[in-house]
Amino acid sequence: MTERERASIGGLATGVPGLDQVLGDGIPEYSFNLVAGEPGTGKTTLAQQILFANATAERPALYFTVLGEPTLKMLRYQQQFSFFDVEAVGKAIRFVNLSDLALEQDLQRVLDSIVREVEQTQPGLVVVDSFRTVLRAVAADSATELGLQSFLQRLAIELTNQQVTSFLVGEYSEAEVHGNPIFTVADGIIWMMQKTEGNASVRKLQAVKMRGRASIPGLHPFRIGANGIRVFPRIGEVPARPEARRSTGRLSTGIAGLDEMLGGGIPVGDAVLVAGPAGSGKTLVGMQFIIDGLSQGEAGVIAMFEEYAEEYLLRARTLGADLQKSLDEKKLHLLRLRPLDLSVDEVLQELQQSVLELGAKRVVIDSLSGFEVGLAMTEGSEMRQSLYRMIATLTGMGVTVLMTAEVAEAFAPPRFSSNAVAFLTDDIIMQRFVELNGYIHSVMGVVKMRRSRHSRALQLYEITPQGLVMDMVLRGYDGIITGVPVQRGVVAPPAFPGLTGRESLVLQSLMELHDASGEDLHRQTGIAQQDLTSILVRLVAMRYITEAPVDGEKQYQYQAQPRDAMQERIG
């Protein structure tokens, strides 16, 4: 059969942001669909949003209510959504209550009533809400010839023949899927669910089945807000990053000195991680990166999970940057994302949308640590995989992504993140606090750069009112990244200058005993009496100890020494 001979299946835009993408290309025309899920998952809202987006006075929609939620309440609550157009009620969307018929458990009459209304109204869309209550009536009606299968078949045939796209809304649990004829008869099944863990809950939907459409598999997060439902399609397979799309150019960080360390700046399309302890200036690096882009006419997006927008703008102002102006001019988007029940797909969707809207070249995610905290617990377990999808998608769009991550250990070798983000990023900039001569200093180093040469030096920097300013390279120290460096080539002063190991041992023993005889010290140290005598003579001569006769026996005492006297002895 040629392409031309095949029946074409038109698509109906759902009017639910993100849902058309999930379903493949909207709802297939004249399909018989089931919107299923547990109570409170948003089934009625989804159905009504689709109706209000599609129904017209010429091609109206019929909304049959059957028991379930009282219609009065349903209308009371649904009109709170912006999609609910009061003017459309009774004209484009006609509500018909079949509760009385359902109560009579007369399914033939329910079916006849639906068919009669459909024939009279000639609607383009039909919703039966809640269809589950009809089926419960079927169970009670099992003595009649109209079995469930027959009822469904007839309903599906009648609605399709009338060229109606229909939605049966029903409360089902996942356990009820198997062996239920409705799941076989339906052309499409949209499953809605709400997962709660701890104090956070995430709503997700799944296109379990969508005949004639290549729907995106998996669970897709969605939110119910003032505008109704918004779906955040989960990106399934992330294609390998298109190398060809990646420019060979570099972007300045806006921090003189750091660009040099990075071999001339951040390669365009890279994902950079700035890792450091709290207060090390990670946010500032991101801010200066964005400000630099804006100064060159490059739009940017900042996703914030910790700081408030007002505070962020205020901090930028101290650097001389009017980010409010950039926001007003649509050169910058500041996404303050709601914490504790986020899903990665939602964040990614917001970021993607902002990037596309602004044509942004730079994205800052501040911080991954906050992002991780903000994720719903159910999402946290997939953090690494989700981050991979997010980074790959953004950089695949040619965007350069700078992420910050908090390293908990301020004075210990750093671990870059609990989710091995380091593995996912192209470049890593490390910030550390180091203690030098009793002062805390900040150093920065470029730990990793894929496909690029970079400085290996650790460089001091300062956080000033003008931003982060790079200072000199920290030379002559070892163990800088431990936070407590040691100056190279300098041997630590000995505890007892001028003494041999055995002499030090005797002195330490005497310090412990306070005063002791030669015999005491022999027992304490195990040094032979003869050797011990010469050691004690030398210690007395060097004024580390004193000796005095007590009951005819020499008693020794430690003599505290001023440091200069020790130095004198060292010579």
Added chain:
Amino acid sequence: MDPNGPAPAAQALARRLMAHEANGRTAAGDLAAAGERVLLRLRQDLARVLGTSGFSALEARALDLARRRYAFLGTDGGSPHFLDDARAALAGRDADDARDALLAVCGHLIGLLVTFLGEPLTTQFIRLAWPDLAGEAADRDKKETR
């Protein structure tokens, strides 16, 4: 304002609907009959949307509220339609009482719809039940302007 009466806006709309149904007749008896027709038409249209039992519950509540001011409307007689009980209660009352009591019932019913559905959606349902009412109001406004 009568503390037991319907909200003024709902009362005004009920009065307008009764006047519309009375078709220019102003006698108390005609208006009382018009009040019954208003209630019947509301039932006919809204029971289709809200369900018979759903709308009956609203009617019963409206009658209950009206009884606070018009005690002669009596108690629930258990009739399938509250109007039957109301009619029985109104039998033998003078026309003015009947008109006022039915106006109160209509006003309370509209007031309840406004409470639950909001003013815009209630107005939409009333417009759908009396499609010629909007045109009539427009004509009246034009005349008043002249």
